[in-house]
Amino acid sequence: MSEAVDAHSDAHGHDGHDHHHHEPTFTEKYIFPLDHKYIAMQYLLTGMAMALFGGFFAYAFRMQLAWPGSDIPFFGHMSPAEYNAAVTNHGTIMIFWVAMPVLIAAFGNFLIPLMVGADDMVFPRLNRLSYQIFLLSAIVLIASLFVPGGGFGGAWTAYPPLSAEQTYNLTPAGSTMWLIAVALEFVAFLIGGINFIVTAMNARAPGMTWKDVPMVVWMICIASILFMASVGPLIAGAVMLLFDQTMGTGFFDANRGGDPILWQHLFWFFGHPEVYVVLLPATGMVAEVITVFSRKKLFGYRLILLTAVGTGVLSFFVWAHHQFVAGIDPRMANVFTITTVLISIPIAEMMFLYIGTLYGGSIRFTTPMLWALGFIFAFLIGGVTGIPLGASGTDIYFHDSYFVVAHFHFTFFPIAFMGTFTGLTFWFPKMFGRMMNETLGKIHFAGTFISFHGIFLPLFLLGFAGQHRRIYDYTHFPELALSGLQDIRVMATISLLTLLAFQVIFVFNFFYSMFKGEKAGRNPWKSNTLEWITPSPPGHGNFEGNFPTVYRGPYEYSVPGRDEDYWPQNEPT
Amino acid sequence: MGHDSNHTPAHYIRIWGVLCVLLVISILGPELEIQVVTLITAFGIAFVKAYLVIKHFMHFNTEKPIIWYMMITGFALMVVFVAGTAPDVHNHDGARWSNTASKAWIEQQMIAGEAGAEHHGGDHAADGDHAEGDDHAHDEGAKGADHGEAAGH
């Protein structure tokens, strides 16, 4: 599989052929694949393409913020409505069309069957269908940007009445298409999630008990369960909002017997578990990498698993911390403050367990390891800055300020990008049979890591200064138009430009190494887990007909008395 | 795979019969117009019917416990959702807040609805006795009431 995997499918909804015993044609292999590895690539490439859109919007609106009113190269003049649409679609795309497809669908599809010792997902045709629906949702979203009126500009949270009434949002077609795109994406992940969960639960190799499963597999499985259990009320709400938009109903209109705050509850009941849906797979990948590159067992496997499950459960009890100043009952605000502050504890403890894993290890600073360490560092900052937001008293000041923006980027960016780079640089040899260039990888890491901090650390300062979110030109406000604050905005934008420039190095490294990288053997990192016993890349059926039996856990590194410092799961005792 | 006697057609038809009887009770209950009776017959019986379908048609008691845990989690999450949302959506007054828009709407609709109901009963003299704004409200209510009069059920 060293040819370019051009897996963009234009046709959707086709059920395709049954899987015959003949050699698959080009169309069957790359356009309508049933093999989980190819479907993973489709999700990965689509997610990367959508990241270009999401990143472009960030570029455009940050240029507007740094130099308000100027012509933005490759964009032109940005109107307030375009600013709102850029901010809205940046957030929506990054969460639903970058973080979720890459972290869950791409890595889940690629890794789960390999790591549990199976030949494919349990339902390959359903797997293919879930990608097709996902692709359709991406197309609908991109199309929503080009319809008359422009793209939806009511924030990714889509609160009514702004999102419901076209007299307010001025984007009737864009709003409806945005909503339909999100709904389709939900359906795609509901269907896809069933595959991940059932494969992890049922299709494990003989001898693989629940505590022998690699952490990343459990994390993706738990994330899928969280998604499945939380998205239902929002799907109900999305149908209601769709009817409000198109059929004149008044579900969220208090002047007609509805209630706008119902939407907020329906949204955030999903919205909060959603952040753990994307967090857990990233932490799973970090767990895989830090064990391999410190040659040490995972410190507290069962505790980490319990933490993940406990956090997942607790995540259903915290949602209204997003609504502290929306007009919810103050007595409920007290309840949600307590639960929110509580939920910071398990994830912090998980990070400490990771540090415990590193402690005393034989550390190798490869590119994946640098990304994993960077994740732990940046995510800890993100988590800590969430605490003043989770406590209702301080949130009254910080809500809707740039403090929130800085907080969630200090969590989301490590999750979506540092986690992704951790996984991509680590599993690239398995996916493509070649090694990525280490020097370029390290340069990319340093440039990205530093400029990321250059963008978002200053934003905390802007939050302290009281700068509100979702304003396209701060020079309109005398107290925010101070030159010191505008300098901060310019600095953040320049850091973003730097960040974007460094991504060119990654893209070059990724595609160049696919063809010209040093050939990788089966197990270049000397890892224990089952995917590393397959050829690089694995062929159809993965294990060449010899399905492994498992004899031990996935993290038996540096076991005393052995010649090697690793002990693959499938090696008999 | 479970007891044979629970998998015979005769058994299933018996359960179906019980379900139909329960349905009749749940329809007749509200006719007594005692709220507690309505609650028990309409909703209590709904739970009983659901239980019978789950136990006998879906064979829940012979399934592995994991299935039961999964489903109960779904229901439990709905309870959590209502617990967190009802204080804002169900109530229109709370600690230092009040949903005046909803309260105004409800009052307006109650007036219109009662006017419509009396109109339904054919008592036109009562129309003039309603509070201010009633002409407009009456018109809105009358739209529903006139159609209601014609529809019946």
Add this chain to the structure above:
Amino acid sequence: MAMKPLANLRSATGVSTQKLALYWLLVSEVVIFGGVLCSYLMHRLAHPEWAFQAAHTNTMAGSINTVVLLTSSLFAVLAHAAAERGEGKKAANYLYATTAGGGLFLVIKGFEWTKEISHGYTISSDTFWSFYYTAAGIHASHVVAGMLCMLWVANTVRKDVELHRVEIVGLYWHFVDIVWIFLFPLLYIAK
């Protein structure tokens, strides 16, 4: 005939892969319908004036539909019993009967809604009716999906293959029936 991967045939939990998958689907459906019904319930309790609108629902039609769905569930479980005994053709026939029940349900609903709409009770005339049509509409779309799946399974099992699918599609149908069991008192009896 599609080749199933080995993954499909394993079962570390002891529950068959198909059944486990279906129950995960049902968990997601519980929270979807739960979201709709809980939202409706909270509004209903907060809006006493909805009683004037709710008075105009057709309890007779709702009751008949409840019997129709209960009976179709009976046929679904009889299909399962037949499949357990290896009688593919009989199971298929019971599944066709179940599908017919679903179709009858939709027809009755069609008449019911036509009458209500012609009397001015449209989806936008009052928020009660918005919830009424939305909740019952989402349910009806699941009935349609169930009917299609049932036809597909029936066409396969009448050749005496893949008999385990009868139970799976039946479980889905029972769930759709249970949702209606709760919808019925919520929309028709709570007046």
